[in-house]
Amino acid sequence: MSQLISQNSFRKAWENRKLVAGALKAAHVRPDYHLYEDLFQEGLIVYAEMLEELATNKARTEIDKLSFKKVLWQTLNRLKRKQRVCKRSTNMDEAYDLGEEADWNNLVVLKQEVNKLSKMEQVIFYDHLLSNKKITELVAEYRISRRTLTRLKHDLLVKLRKMLVK
Numbered sequence: 001m002s003q004l005i006s007q008n009s010f011r012k013a014w015e016n017r018k019l020v021a022g023a024l025k026a027a028h029v030r031p032d033y034h035l036y037e038d039l040f041q042e043g044l045i046v047y048a049e050m051l052e053e054l055a056t057n058k059a060r061t062e063i064d065k066l067s068f069k070k071v072l073w074q075t076l077n078r079l080k081r082k083q084r085v086c087k088r089s090t091n092m093d094e095a096y097d098l099g100e101e102a103d104w105n106n107l108v109v110l111k112q113e114v115n116k117l118s119k120m121e122q123v124i125f126y127d128h129l130l131s132n133k134k135i136t137e138l139v140a141e142y143r144i145s146r147r148t149l150t151r152l153k154h155d156l157l158v159k160l161r162k163m164l165v166k
Contacts, residue, residue, distance in 0.1 A: 005048045009055075013048040019064055020044050023071035027079065039078065043071040113163045120144070121156045128153065 013020070020043035029039055050067040058066070114125060123142065127133040135153070139146050 005045070005052050009048040009051040010044070012051050013044050016047070016064070017044065019068055020047055020071055023068050024075055026068075026072050027075040029075060029079070035082070039075050042078070043075065046071050046074055109163055110160070113159075117156070117159075120149075120152055121159075124149065124153050124156055125160075129156075 017040075020040055023043060024036070024039055029036060033039075047067045050063055050070060054063045054066065114122065117125060120142070123138065128135060128138060135146060135149050138144070138149055142149075
């Protein structure tokens, strides 16, 4: 909001700070959460803005109900944004970890050993494990029983683990 908030509205919001704390509690934000103070302060500002904006139109109880909902939704949105950012940075960290020497060595070993696999093991490796093709699709395409493909997949995974542990 672009309007200025009066000192009186801030004072009223501070006097009823339990409303903001209650909204944070409803959003499952505990006081020991590292962003609690930031979320609490933002909630107070939202509450003060609502007091300023609706003071002439609505009763105080109605303003409090609307403010509670707005603080709750703003908090939930902020937490969702934070979660998305953390998820993206986790993915970036994982991608960075691929550059580690041990991972490169595993890739070299894997590339050499894949050529030694049987034709069906290679199909399972490339089509199912890497390309995410479903076992059902492979059953139809290669006319092999589901049980056989599942057993081959299990055996292949055991082989791959052994290759990478060496």
